[in-house]
Amino acid sequence: MMRSPNHGPLVAIDGALALIAILLIVQMWLLSATLEAFMSGRHAVALPAALVSIGLTGVCVALGAFVRKVGRR
Amino acid sequence: MALKPITGRDPLWRDEFSVYADDERFVTRRQFAKFLTLTSVAMAAGNAWILAKSWMYRAPAYPLRVVAAAGEVPVGGVKLFNYPASTDPCILIRTDQDTYVAYSQVCTHLSCAVFYSQATRQIECPCHKGSFSAADGSVLAGPPPRPLPRVVLERRGDDLVATGVEVR
Structure with a gap:
């Protein structure tokens, strides 16, 4: 009986990559919106935007580490 | 190979x-x-x-500067001046007999010089067809993302004095 190859790790890596890409798009939007607010004198948004952006980067780094870990197996 | x-x-x-x-x-x-x-x-x-x-960021201290005499600009006319620095072009518009408004002349889209159109009674940007309200500087049409910075004016005797800039 033929056994199908295990695609689990590949799907997990592709899923993680897709999630990183989505988070990156959100970060790009956040950066442009923050810059726009800063230019119009609304400085209060800079702190929450920076915190959210750093949090998203943390998630991206974690997902990147996951991809590296799964890829090594 | x-x-x-x-x-x-x-x-x-x-x-x-x-x-x-x-x-x-x-x-x-x-x-x-x-x-x-x-x-x-x-x-x-x-x-x-x-x-x-x-x-x-520290809010700049704006100087007091006489921009024009009250009767100097006709109704519907404009006067160009620089405020607060000599590199900041601004436009003073007399929209009514007793109404004067002044804005930065730098378009908030890509920094082209805006002008006042008497025909449309709007401030227009020739580069990308953006237009702003002469009454409050808000964006009426086109690509500008923000209203024009407003120069705060005070009338002191017969003089119009700029006292600050309101960035919105």
Whole structure:
């Protein structure tokens, strides 16, 4: 009986990559919106935007580490 | 053409982005993940830079400056001046018998010089057809993302005096 190859790790890596890409798009939007607010004198948004952006980067780094870990197996 | 042997001496980036077509390799998922993650770090660094700039920001002290005499500009007329610095062009508009307004003359889209159109009673940007309300400087049409900064005017005797700039 033929056994199908295990695609689990590949799907997990592709899923993680897709999630990183989505988070990156959100970060790009956040950066442009923050810059726009800063230019119009609304400085209060800079702190929450920076915190959210750093949090998203943390998630991206974690997902990147996951991809590296799964890829090594 | 024979492939160039990898010597192990070349840095990783030169191996991955070879100038020789035959030596090109597909970017692996791990490399792509690394690239995306580094881009994400760059985005966060950009937000941190804006945060640092906003913490270091100090509201400028605006000087008092006589812009024009009250009757100097006819109704529907304009006068160009610079405020607060000599490199900041502004436009004074007399929209009514007793109404004077002044705005920065720099379009908030791509910094073209705006002008007042008496026919439409709007402030217009010739570069990309943006238009602003002469009454309050708000965006009426076109690509400008923000209203024009408003120069705060006070009437002192027969003089119109600029006392500050309101960025919105």
